Amino acid sequence: MAVYTEVADDELAGFVAEYDIGAVVSCKGIAEGVENTNYLLQTDQDSYILTLYEKRVNPDELPFFIGLMEHLAERGLACPTPLHGRDGRALRILCERPAAIVSFLKGMSIRRPTLTHCAALGPAMAEMHLKGADFPLTRRNNLSVAGWRPLFEAIRPRAAEIKDDLADLIAAELDHLETHWPENLPVGLIHADLFPDNVFFLADKVAGGDRMSGLIDFYFACTDILAYDIAICLNAWCFETDGAFNATKARLLLNGYRRVRPLSADELCALPLLARGAAMRFLLTRSYDWLNTPAGALVKRKDPLEYYRKLRFHQGVGGPGEYGLE
Amino acid sequence: MAVYTEVADDELAGFVAEYDIGAVVSCKGIAEGVENTNYLLQTDQDSYILTLYEKRVNPDELPFFIGLMEHLAERGLACPTPLHGRDGRALRILCERPAAIVSFLKGMSIRRPTLTHCAALGPAMAEMHLKGADFPLTRRNNLSVAGWRPLFEAIRPRAAEIKDDLADLIAAELDHLETHWPENLPVGLIHADLFPDNVFFLADKVAGGDRMSGLIDFYFACTDILAYDIAICLNAWCFETDGAFNATKARLLLNGYRRVRPLSADELCALPLLARGAAMRFLLTRSYDWLNTPAGALVKRKDPLEYYRKLRFHQGVGGPGEYGLE
Numbered sequence: 263m264a265v266y267t268e269v270a271d272d273e274l275a276g277f278v279a280e281y282d283i284g285a286v287v288s289c290k291g292i293a294e295g296v297e298n299t300n301y302l303l304q305t306d307q308d309s310y311i312l313t314l315y316e317k318r319v320n321p322d323e324l325p326f327f328i329g330l331m332e333h334l335a336e337r338g339l340a341c342p343t344p345l346h347g348r349d350g351r352a353l354r355i356l357c358e359r360p361a362a363i364v365s366f367l368k369g370m371s372i373r374r375p376t377l378t379h380c381a382a383l384g385p386a387m388a389e390m391h392l393k394g395a396d397f398p399l400t401r402r403n404n405l406s407v408a409g410w411r412p413l414f415e416a417i418r419p420r421a422a423e424i425k426d427d428l429a430d431l432i433a434a435e436l437d438h439l440e441t442h443w444p445e446n447l448p449v450g451l452i453h454a455d456l457f458p459d460n461v462f463f464l465a466d467k468v469a470g471g472d473r474m475s476g477l478i479d480f481y482f483a484c485t486d487i488l489a490y491d492i493a494i495c496l497n498a499w500c501f502e503t504d505g506a507f508n509a510t511k512a513r514l515l516l517n518g519y520r521r522v523r524p525l526s527a528d529e530l531c532a533l534p535l536l537a538r539g540a541a542m543r544f545l546l547t548r549s550y551d552w553l554n555t556p557a558g559a560l561v562k563r564k565d566p567l568e569y570y571r572k573l574r575f576h577q578g579v580g581g582p583g584e585y586g587l588e
Numbered sequence: 589m590a591v592y593t594e595v596a597d598d599e600l601a602g603f604v605a606e607y608d609i610g611a612v613v614s615c616k617g618i619a620e621g622v623e624n625t626n627y628l629l630q631t632d633q634d635s636y637i638l639t640l641y642e643k644r645v646n647p648d649e650l651p652f653f654i655g656l657m658e659h660l661a662e663r664g665l666a667c668p669t670p671l672h673g674r675d676g677r678a679l680r681i682l683c684e685r686p687a688a689i690v691s692f693l694k695g696m697s698i699r700r701p702t703l704t705h706c707a708a709l710g711p712a713m714a715e716m717h718l719k720g721a722d723f724p725l726t727r728r729n730n731l732s733v734a735g736w737r738p739l740f741e742a743i744r745p746r747a748a749e750i751k752d753d754l755a756d757l758i759a760a761e762l763d764h765l766e767t768h769w770p771e772n773l774p775v776g777l778i779h780a781d782l783f784p785d786n787v788f789f790l791a792d793k794v795a796g797g798d799r800m801s802g803l804i805d806f807y808f809a810c811t812d813i814l815a816y817d818i819a820i821c822l823n824a825w826c827f828e829t830d831g832a833f834n835a836t837k838a839r840l841l842l843n844g845y846r847r848v849r850p851l852s853a854d855e856l857c858a859l860p861l862l863a864r865g866a867a868m869r870f871l872l873t874r875s876y877d878w879l880n881t882p883a884g885a886l887v888k889r890k891d892p893l894e895y896y897r898k899l900r901f902h903q904g905v906g907g908p909g910e911y912g913l914e
Contacts, residue, residue: 270699275791285791287694290628291619302616302628304694309630368613368630373596465601465611 267299267314267357274303274312277356280347281363283307297481299359302366309366311342314359319481321360326401327480328352328362330394330451335365337393340386340476342367369462369475375499380511382474383461383499384518387453390477391488392523394451403454403484405543407443411436413546420553424566428549432542435573439539444487444532452491455482457498489529492519493536496585497544497572505571513586530587534579541573593625593640593683600629600638603682606673607689609633623807625685628692635692637668640685645807647686652727653806654678654688656720656777661691663719666712666802668693695788695801701825706837708800709787709825710844713779716803717814718849720777729780729810731869733769736762739872746879750892754875758868761899765865770813770858778817781808783824815855818845819862822911823870823898831897839912856913860905867899 269277269289278286284307294300294311297319301312315324328344332352335343342364344352353362372379403409414432421429453460460479463472492515500511519525548566555563579585595603595615604612610633620626620637623645627638641650654670658678661669668690670678679688698705729735740758747755779786786805789798818841826837845851874892881889905911 271696271789272699274696285793286696287790288692289696290616292628293617293619302618304635366614370597370600370612370615373598463597464613467611 266316267359269299269301269312269314269357273357277312277354277361278303278305278363280349280354281345282348283310283345283363303363310345310363311366312356312361312363314356314361316359319360323401324353324360324362326399327483329399330397330483331364331480333397334390334393334480339390339393340367340474341390341480342476342478367462367476367478369464371459371461372463372472373458374503375458375511377511377514378471379458379461379463379474380499381514381518382463382472383456383495384515384520385522386461386474386477387456387491387495388519388522390453391450391491397451400485401483403452403486405454405482405547406484406486406490407439407539410439410542410546413550417546417549417553421549424549424552425570428566428570431570431573432545435538435542435577439535439542442535443539444528444535447487447489447529447532448526449485450488451483452486452488453477453480453483454486454491454494455479456491456495487532487536488523489525489532490536490540492516492525493533493540494543496533496537497540497569500585501572501575505568507575509584509586511586516585516587530582533582533585534576537576537579538573541569541576545569545573592642593685595625595627595638595640595683599683603638603680603687604629604631604689606675606680607671608674609636609671609689629689636671636689637692638682638687638689640682640687642685645686649727650679650686650688652725653809655725656723656809657690657806659723660716660719660806665716665719666693666800667716667806668802668804693788693802693804695790697785697787698789698798699784700829701784701837703837703840704797705784705787705789705800706825707840707844708789708798709782709821710841710846711848712787712800712803713782713817713821714845714848716779717776717817723777726811727809729778729812731780731808731873732810732812732816733765733865736765736868736872739876743872743875743879747875750875750878751896754892754896757896757899758871761864761868761903765861765868768861769865770854770861773813773815773855773858774852775811776814777809778812778814779803779806779809780812780817780820781805782817782821813858813862814849815851815858816862816866818842818851819859819866820869822859822863823866823895826911827898827901831894833901835910835912837912842911842913856908859908859911860902863902863905864899867895867902871895871899 284305288304290302292300292302299314303310303312332344334341345363346352418429462475464475466473500508548564552563552566610631614630616628618626618628624642625640629636629638658670660667671689672678744755788801790801792799826834874890878889878892
């Protein structure tokens, strides 16, 4: 959520001249995305997002992310599309960093998703899974089950600073997840970070509510169990701010998804376990960030205990019926 | 240069509904201005800047700043214009802070001003001085000569952390400035912070260069000696990055100014002293910020010694001829 790299007027002019997008009218650093520097670039033709990829993004993985956005946009998914320069390239160098210009997506993220928003998320996610199915590149999910134990070892010595019994809970849960993690569920392209921040909506006066305008921030996208993407969203969209799980939101999300991409019985049965895994993933990364980010730093720390509580909730779930399904 | 206050979608929608500017299409926090939170707001009608005034702005002074922008824009100066809501008010409350929407000014600031940019600055500043002359409100300049000694006392105990002889230089210079500060020069509305950051230019393909598109950030504006505004710009625009003073830039700036608002002999003769004062002002505030901003903080610290060197330069100036004037 910060502008790490300042792009000066002269460097920008040279960069933009590589594209067929007209002359620069304005360019403002924006607070969007956690990992990269983003500018809202306006030319006399249109608005665009200019992204400079900072240290935490592996340059070797950029062709995957850029190619994926292009693949999905070509198939009609509402998401940013990378622009190609006159030389055909979508990725080039600006201020010594890899950089790309993508199309500007109208809309805003929703702070408190309602039933309507959850209902709209399901079909959009399913559509993304279907349209990503023939994307030829793959990327391992470093933050799935195999990556959790090393993260746990990194936070273990100081876990009690967050909560007394945090290390015990994680240790027991990791044993369970590693033993029972499903191996035969459909795998494909997942977003892996489809939080409300990354889904844009636009007020629709005709319909009298919000309609989804697109998905953004594909920089955690990877190849993994499709239903795991749903599990991440159950955690990110279906809990109220007081910590209560809202089964109606979950039902709308799941049924919206199933209308576009039906879920098998195996996928449905695995949901509680996948939701525990998804809670573990964010509990671990938030704990790590909590312990390793100075309190006054640029990035706002997110509360790990939110995911401790979500994990505890899913541990008590007996079956997918508790997510509102018949 | 930071988004201090996050405005959520629902709060924004309610706020924008108070204006006749259409429906929100996007709203991005932007890194502009040091003191406030700014959003680039796009509606289905146009682009705007939404500003939330943070702690460092005194709410009692907002009517001055808002009124001034409106006054100048009405008289045709290219600068942001505050929008009035349906209730006629330009200032209201958002997220418990005073907030206003102003018009969006196309253009970008220039990192390294050239002769052309300096030549364009002069007439724009003079035009602002003329158009501000009948602005009915006044605001004391807290950062002029009377405000420097208290700032010096605040940094004095730790001044040596910046430079060995800093306290001695400032002490002697303050005595000189307080004794010789001019009292009979024309006074009026000045910008008081007209750095290259606050002047926008647009590439002009017809003219084959940049043309000025407007002035922004009036939150240091005040009532003070008009030529002091020029002196601030001599420091901010006419030194090269290696510290050398560029008399050609100064001449273009001054002559551009004089074509629109002639300078009296007294004003010209006072320029070297005013430039010393302007250098003192930024040497003091930058030193204060340097000593009181943690190294890892959100705001980038600016080098106080840049203004130490500028002050030393002007101390050696014999008369306005050294600023390129005949």
